[in-house]
Each structure stands twice: as C-alpha cells, then as structure tokens.
Amino acid sequence: MKTRIRELRKANRLSQEELALDVGTTRQTITSIEVEKYTASLVLAYKIAHRFGLSIEDVFDFSEIEDS
C-alpha cells in the first residue's frame, strides 16, 4: 500500500528511528511500510497518522482498494 510516511517524515524532520519510537514499533517496520513491503495494521496506521496530526486516509493511499 502506498503511503505518504516518508514525505511527512521529511517535512517534520523526523528520522525513521524517532517515528518508530513515537509509535511503538521498530525502524525496520517503518522502512517496510515506506517501501510498500508491509501493510500496517489499523492500530499502527492510526498511531502513525495521529503522530502527524492527520487522519489515516491522509497518510495511507486506499485508492487501490477502492478500485478493486
């Protein structure tokens, strides 16, 4: 699933490690989500979106799901 995490991280000058610590996950998981290898659970997606002060739809791209 496509996400805006990398873009939002850079805009907020946040490293993967810092974001991982804030949302209670590992740096590797953030990397996997960014490169679309892993789809975050609803809880993790909520935590990430909440960290940036946005809604889940603003961070994660659901267009593929809507199209199918």
Added chain:
Amino acid sequence: MDNFKIKLKKRRILFIVIVIAVTALGVLDALSLLPGSNKETFTAGMMDGISWSTYIALGLAALAASIRITRMLKDEALLRKAYNKENDERLKMIRSRAGMPIILIMSILMFVVAIIFSSINETVFYTLLAAGYIQLLCAAGVKIYCLKTM
C-alpha cells in the same frame, strides 16, 4: 512498561539459573563426579563432546542474554527499544510464521532428552540432536526469508 520490566527480571533469573546449572555441571565433570561420564571409546568421547558443546552454548547464550537484560534495565532508551521490538506487530507475525517460540522450546527439549539418552542409546541421541538442529535451522531460514520479504 512496568510489566515488561518485571517480565525481563523474571527472564534474567531464569538465565542466571541456567548459567549456574551449566557451571555446576562443568565443575562436577571436571572433578569426574558425574555418573556415566565415559570417554573411553571414540564414539563415547564424541557424544560427550557434543553434549558438552551444547551445554556450553546454552550457558554462554544464557550469560549473554542476562548481561543484555541487565543493560536494558539500567538504560531507559534501550528498554524502550526492546519493548518496541518485543511488541512490534511485523516482528510478531514473522516470529509466528517461523514457528517461534514453540520450535525453540521443542528443540531445547530435544537437546535435553538427547543428552539424557547419550549414555543409553547412541541412535536416539544422534536422531534427536539432528532433528533439533534441523528444526532450528528451518525456523531461522523462514525467519530470515520473512525479514527480507516483509
């Protein structure tokens, strides 16, 4: 986080008990006080060597783990990282795909039974040891594959 600290302290106690047990067995063996410590033939010596290398590996792994836990308990940043790693949803999924922790428990039980059988039946000893190692290797392979692809 407090529950995690308690969990870590319990784990550290378990690891320290393993280290003490392995050290005690080593001392008893060095003093030739252990029953069935037979190194007269080549096969018996080899079985004894394999058993002891398994013991020592277990003891060293337990020692390293207890040192790591002690460091974590003293450093809040390390503790937080460890907590995140333990509760990370992706790693949890990978661990479950690799059959952890049941594969690890089964392998340790197999090694313990193999060591008990080392003085009774040679075939059972080798079979259990090989099965335990292969099981661990397969689990490690699946884990590495999942870590690369997920």
